Amino acid sequence: MMALYIIIALVALQRLVELLLARRNTRLLKSQGGIETGAHHYPLFILLHTSWLLAILLTTPAHAPVNWWILAVICASPTWPHLGYRHPRALLDDAHYKRSRRSFNQKRTLPFFLSPQYIIVTGEVALLPLVFGNWQACDTMVRVNAMLLAWRIRVENATLKERFYAVRAQQLLTAMPYPL
Numbered sequence: 001m002m003a004l005y006i007i008i009a010l011v012a013l014q015r016l017v018e019l020l021l022a023r024r025n026t027r028l029l030k031s032q033g034g035i036e037t038g039a040h041h042y043p044l045f046i047l048l049h050t051s052w053l054l055a056i057l058l059t060t061p062a063h064a065p066v067n068w069w070i071l072a073v074i075c076a077s078p079t080w081p082h083l084g085y086r087h088p089r090a091l092l093d094d095a096h097y098k099r100s101r102r103s104f105n106q107k108r109t110l111p112f113f114l115s116p117q118y119i120i121v122t123g124e125v126a127l128l129p130l131v132f133g134n135w136q137a138c139d140t141m142v143r144v145n146a147m148l149l150a151w152r153i154r155v156e157n158a159t160l161k162e163r164f165y166a167v168r169a170q171q172l173l174t175a176m177p178y179p180l
């Protein structure tokens with residue numbers, strides 16, 4: 001009975017710690033020249049994750065059995081090692097750009113998953129309700145998460161593409177033997 005509340009409280013605590021660490025990392029990346037794009041959808045992700053936890057709490061019976069196997073899969077996911085490195089904000093710094101630039105040249109094999117954090121978070125959003133057998137919360141929140149991620153990925157891809165062409169144009173201009 002108490003397992004539902006304890007697990008949800010622990011996940012909520014994890015999300016709060018992530019937000020604090022991500023805020024620190026955002027300041028650090030911005031101080032190093034990082035560019036934030038898509039800031040207008042950032043509050044929607046916070047609303048989504050808050051709603052996700054509330055939906056689980058409000059639609060799951062307190063006496064719902066816990067599927068310990070699914071919970072073990074969630075706990076084994078690489079969430080904690082990446083704590084604070086997952087960015088709820090869309091930030092582009094030179095290191096991220098250099099990793100991503102190759103993708104634009106090679107026609108990415110995973111066009112929607114530039115960062116593995118999207119796979120991890122989508123898995124968490126899908127699996128946590130299933131720990132308690134709550135298929136309705138799983139279905140609803142996965143769909144909403146997919147819509148927000150599609151929007152965010154379009155924004156990130158547009159920014160990376162713009163940066164790629166700007167850098168390429170600069171390279172071509174500096175390679176010209178005569179100035180324009």
